[in-house]
Amino acid sequence: MCQWMLPTAALRPDLVAGTAHRGPPPGLPPTSLPSPASLCLACFTLLLVAGSAAGGCPSGPGQNPLQVLAKGSNCSWTLERHTRSYNHLEGDVRLRRLYSANKFFLCIDKSGKVDGTRRKNYADSLMEIRSVSVGVVAIKSVSTGLYLAMSKKGTLFGSTRYNPSCKFKERIEENGYNTYASLRWRHGGRQMFVSLNGRGKPRRGHKARRRHPSTHFLPMMPT
Numbered sequence: 001m002c003q004w005m006l007p008t009a010a011l012r013p014d015l016v017a018g019t020a021h022r023g024p025p026p027g028l029p030p031t032s033l034p035s036p037a038s039l040c041l042a043c044f045t046l047l048l049v050a051g052s053a054a055g056g057c058p059s060g061p062g063q064n065p066l067q068v069l070a071k072g073s074n075c076s077w078t079l080e081r082h083t084r085s086y087n088h089l090e091g092d093v094r095l096r097r098l099y100s101a102n103k104f105f106l107c108i109d110k111s112g113k114v115d116g117t118r119r120k121n122y123a124d125s126l127m128e129i130r131s132v133s134v135g136v137v138a139i140k141s142v143s144t145g146l147y148l149a150m151s152k153k154g155t156l157f158g159s160t161r162y163n164p165s166c167k168f169k170e171r172i173e174e175n176g177y178n179t180y181a182s183l184r185w186r187h188g189g190r191q192m193f194v195s196l197n198g199r200g201k202p203r204r205g206h207k208a209r210r211r212h213p214s215t216h217f218l219p220m221m222p223t
Contacts (some may be wrong), residue, residue, distance in 0.1 A: 092131040095142065096219035101177060104200040106217065108141040108148060112158035116200030126222055129170075136183055137170045138162060150182040154192045154205030168194065177216035 097120075098106040104116030105125040117125055123143040130138045139148040146158030147166040159166055167183040169191075181191040182205060192205025193215040208215045 094129045094219065095222055096127055096129055097125050097222060098127060098139075098178075098217040099220050100196045101213035101216040101218075102196055102198055102200070104196050106148075106194070106196065108144055108146045108158040110144045110146075112146055112160075114148065114156040114158060114202045116196040116202075118200070121223070129219065132167060135169055135171070136167050137180070138166050139168065139180070148194070150185055150192060150194070150205055152185050154182075154185070154187060154207070156194060156202040156205075173210070173216060175216065177218050179210055179215050180217065181210075 100106065100116065102116070104118060105120070105122060106114070106127070107117050107122055107125040108114050109124050119125070124141055126142045127148075128140045128142055130140070132138050140146065140162075141148075141158065144158065146160060147162050148168070149157055149159040149163070149165040150168075151157065151165065164184045165182070168180040169183050171179050171181070173179055180194040182193075185192055185205070187206035190206065191210070193208040193210065194217070195203040195205070195208035195212070195214040197203050197214055203214060
């Protein structure tokens, strides 16, 4: 229950400057007082307006003002949060086999060679995909312990140590497949993608394009 009262004019629309009277016109029933719920809603609305005037968060176009709460000028909390603020996704680990649209499983052998295989349960194709930040993953072969990495020239290889070259931006494409682009390296301003050609051989990152089937992978759960 609110601890303070609204101005009389807000509760009694009939009481305005120059036209106020002590009772209803003859023949009309007495004006009913607002319910406690209406009083609290009015209190909350006025507090929200006062907060905005003091430097709080204004509501955006089409946004319900009751969905915005601000403390001072801090707009860090709303009922609708952007995906970028979901930091709890960091550290998420998945065991998957990356199956390309060209029907090959990505694998890394013990020598560090990256290749594609059609063998479904091949040990070197089982990958640990770990989220290192929102939308960025590190991919490691479970059997060899080597990380998938990309060189400055766009060559894929297995790295014994985790480093910035092992970070890839993971994106779900419109067809449901994922693409993996190097976070560190670009070629002429273009992203370089993990890619397997029609023979299952890795392509240079600068020769791959986001929409090309060779860059599309479906993360499949191990069986």
